């Protein structure tokens with residue numbers, strides 16, 4: 599985690615902060631990840647889903663960390679992972 603500087607926020611920054619708080623971050627454990635092609639495919643497919651903000655795969659740890667907001671949902675992401683052949687544990 600990166601430390602966040604505690605500075606007074608401008609109104610614009612406060613709006614940005616409020617919006618950012620709607621973003622959900624979930625780590626999905628995916629046993630079938632074995633190499634960079636796996637994480638590359640997962641990152642590409644999930645990033646295409648509307649509402650997905652970022653996807654970061656970890657080959658050694660066999661997981662992906664996904665940050666998303668509506669209309670993307672956890673169930674939708676789980677369904678997509680299964681569909682592309684990388685079901686979450």
Ligand SMILES: [Cu+2]
Nearest residue numbers: 632633635636
């Ligand atoms: Cu692979």
